[in-house]
Amino acid sequence: MFEAIAFYLFAFLTIVMFYITVTTSQALYALTALAAGMIFISAFFFILGADFLGAVQIIVYTGAVMAIYAFGMMFFDTTRDVKEKKGNKLIVVGLSTVAAILVVLIFSAPMISTNMIAFYPSIEGAGNTQEVGMVLFTKYLIPFEVAAVMLLVAMVAGIVLAGKKMDLSITLMSGAEIEDIKKDQDKKVLS
Amino acid sequence: MEIGLNHYLVLSTILFTIGLAGVMRRKNLLLLFFSTEILLNSVNIAFAAISHYYGDLTGQMFAFFVIAIAASEVAVGLGLLIVWFKRHGNIDLETMSSMRG
Numbered sequence: 001m002f003e004a005i006a007f008y009l010f011a012f013l014t015i016v017m018f019y020i021t022v023t024t025s026q027a028l029y030a031l032t033a034l035a036a037g038m039i040f041i042s043a044f045f046f047i048l049g050a051d052f053l054g055a056v057q058i059i060v061y062t063g064a065v066m067a068i069y070a071f072g073m074m075f076f077d078t079t080r081d082v083k084e085k086k087g088n089k090l091i092v093v094g095l096s097t098v099a100a101i102l103v104v105l106i107f108s109a110p111m112i113s114t115n116m117i118a119f120y121p122s123i124e125g126a127g128n129t130q131e132v133g134m135v136l137f138t139k140y141l142i143p144f145e146v147a148a149v150m151l152l153v154a155m156v157a158g159i160v161l162a163g164k165k166m167d168l169s170i171t172l173m174s175g176a177e178i179e180d181i182k183k184d185q186d187k188k189v190l191s
Numbered sequence: 192m193e194i195g196l197n198h199y200l201v202l203s204t205i206l207f208t209i210g211l212a213g214v215m216r217r218k219n220l221l222l223l224f225f226s227t228e229i230l231l232n233s234v235n236i237a238f239a240a241i242s243h244y245y246g247d248l249t250g251q252m253f254a255f256f257v258i259a260i261a262a263s264e265v266a267v268g269l270g271l272l273i274v275w276f277k278r279h280g281n282i283d284l285e286t287m288s289s290m291r292g
Contacts, residue, residue, distance in 0.1 A: 001192075003194050004192050004193070004194050007194045007198060011202050014206065015202075015205055015209065018206055018210065018229050019209055021213070021225055021229065022209055022212060022213035022225075022226060027219070027221060027222060030222055031225070034225050034228060037229070037232075038228075044199070044240075048239050048240055048242075048243040050239045050243065050251050052251075053239055053251050053254055053255065056255065056258060057258070060258050060262055061228075061232075061258070064262060065261065065262055065265050068265050068266065068269055069225075069265070072269040072272065072273065073221065075272075075273045075277075076272075076276055092215045092216055093208075095211075095215065096207075096208045096211035099207075099208075099211055100205075100207040100208040100211060101204065103203075103204070103207055103234070103237075104201075104203070104237075107200065107203075107241065108200060132248065132252075132255075135248045135249075135252060136252060136255070139252075143252075143256060147256055147259040147260075150259065151262065151263050153263070154262070154263030154264075154267050155263075155266060157266065157267045157270060158266035158267060160270070161267070161271055161273065161274050162269070162273045164274070164277075
């Protein structure tokens with residue numbers, strides 16, 4: 001009973017938040033609604049007994065990803081309204097519905113056709129975090145290491161791409177030097 | 192009323208539809224990234240639900256890897272967006288047609 005109430009409440013909240021994210025014309029509203037939706041999604045993971053996944057969802061998505069977006073938005077002009085593509089709304093909604101139903105079919109087809117057998121069944125008497133640790137560090141050790149290397153590559157790429165010209169400190173320079181740098185940048189943009 | 196696997200799959204479908212509609216109608220690249228996050232999250236819900244109802248941890252493992260991929264995608268994508276914004280002063284998709292494909 002409580003599970004049903006929690007499910008419908010969080011389903012409603014998540015759908016509303018993501019709808020706001022997709023439709024609003026203010027980038028800041030979209031960011032805030034997306035962060036709220038991420039937290040509500042972690043509630044589903046807790047309902048489903050995937051405690052560790054729920055905690056990771058909160059830490060990584062609302063803690064790291066949303067913080068990166070918030071920092072990234074400081075570089076952009078987010079105060080003006082966002083322009084939208086002008087197109088046939090029926091086509092957009094129809095195409096996305098068809099694609100989503102296809103995704104569900106892909107998920108559910110193997111379950112309908114055969115009786116699924118659990119490859120790595122839950123271990124009796126172990127909490128979710130313990131189970132996750134056992135499976136992650138035995139069967140999925142290599143993907144785990146590859147994911148770690150991928151995160152390292154992403155970190156280096158982020159620093160290299162966003163950190164250009166960060167060796168110059170505008171606060172320590174005099175006004176004339178800043179003007180020179182601005183002129184150089186204007187030349188580069190024009191060329 | 193018992194909540195079954197189908198409830199979660201339907202919810203996942205609805206969220207996926209919302210995200211996909213966002214991807215199709217957004218012009219600003221930052222908001223397009225937000226829509227891709229919605230897509231990844233909706234699939235994560237499906238993975239976790241299947242993992243729970245079949246007593247198999249593989250779904251949760253894949254959800255972890257999806258989260259890791261989403262995090263690295265955000266880092267690289269935002270870096271590229273910042274470079275683009277420094278050059279051109281906006282991040283609209285229409286201005287990125289320099290290859291005239």
